[in-house]
Amino acid sequence: MPELPEVETIASQLRGRGVEGKIILSVKINWAPTIEPYSAAQFSKAVKGTTIHEVSRVGKWMMFSLSSGQTLMVHLRMAGSFAMEKGSHDRIVMKLSDELTLYYRDTRKFGRWKLVDDPQVILSKLGPDALTRQFTLKYFSAAMKKRHRMIKPLILDQGIVAGLGNIYADEALWESMIHPERLSDTLTDAELGNLFKAIKQVLKTGVKNRGTSLGDGKTNYRQVDGESGDHRAQVKAYGRSGKPCKRCESILEKTVVAQRGTTFCSACQPRLEQ
Numbered sequence: 001m002p003e004l005p006e007v008e009t010i011a012s013q014l015r016g017r018g019v020e021g022k023i024i025l026s027v028k029i030n031w032a033p034t035i036e037p038y039s040a041a042q043f044s045k046a047v048k049g050t051t052i053h054e055v056s057r058v059g060k061w062m063m064f065s066l067s068s069g070q071t072l073m074v075h076l077r078m079a080g081s082f083a084m085e086k087g088s089h090d091r092i093v094m095k096l097s098d099e100l101t102l103y104y105r106d107t108r109k110f111g112r113w114k115l116v117d118d119p120q121v122i123l124s125k126l127g128p129d130a131l132t133r134q135f136t137l138k139y140f141s142a143a144m145k146k147r148h149r150m151i152k153p154l155i156l157d158q159g160i161v162a163g164l165g166n167i168y169a170d171e172a173l174w175e176s177m178i179h180p181e182r183l184s185d186t187l188t189d190a191e192l193g194n195l196f197k198a199i200k201q202v203l204k205t206g207v208k209n210r211g212t213s214l215g216d217g218k219t220n221y222r223q224v225d226g227e228s229g230d231h232r233a234q235v236k237a238y239g240r241s242g243k244p245c246k247r248c249e250s251i252l253e254k255t256v257v258a259q260r261g262t263t264f265c266s267a268c269q270p271r272l273e274q
């Protein structure tokens with residue numbers, strides 16, 4: 001599932017391929033439920049002839065600012081991706097000026113395109129993006145201390161901090177040696193500081209490695225050129241249950257926390273009495 005590093009990789013590769021500044025010449029929609037809230041015909045009419053001013057990202061959302069003043073907000077959900085060459089499962093095809101074509105590919109069909117007049121409709125519901133200056137230790141500590149919830153679902157809550165999903169949440173908790181079920185208001189200042197640093201670090205490393213691809217299935221994350229991300233070899237916890245911990249060599253355990261599969265090291269990340 002694409003998280004901040006994967007979405008950032010796709011957005012920056014689309015910029016690198018010259019999508020910014022191009023005019024949308026035509027839109028072909030092969031799977032209409034992707035589009036919200038417009039019908040396929042209304043959507044095509046609204047975006048045709050507009051110029052894509054900017055391709056950016058906030059949290060796990062991609063944003064295409066259009067010359068019409070509207071913004072196309074794209075959430076890739078489970079398996080959405082963009083490509084510049086034709087492939088299978090292309091749900092939306094946009095022909096752009098200068099003979100470029102943008103293919104939106106989505107095997108699982110969960111991804112959504114929302115055309116909005118004001119991106120704040122969506123952005124105002126998000127906490128600060130994890131890799132921006134707005135996401136500070138002071139903010140993070142206060143947000144954790146005023147709640148009494150398990151730490152893993154809290155850092156996955158996009159309304160608190162935007163960008164983390166299951167992979168990088170498990171990685172950040174492993175790095176900071178915090179049990180995923182610890183209650184947020186029991187964490188010490190030192191633990192909160194370590195977790196805050198780990199969140200920034202695992203996401204930055206993920207971006208540097210152009211995202212994480214796990215497994216070889218067709219639903220897996222792909223970069224714009226169809227290549228897998230390079231971050232898989234760096235993963236310390238996620239998807240490694242049954243394998244030795246890279247810090248202490250204990251066998252990593254898998255459990256379910258708030259309905260999400262969770263891998264952790266019970267030796268390095270002790271539960272502690274609460």
Ligand SMILES: [Zn+2]
Binds near residue numbers: 247250265266268
């Ligand atoms: Zn360990």
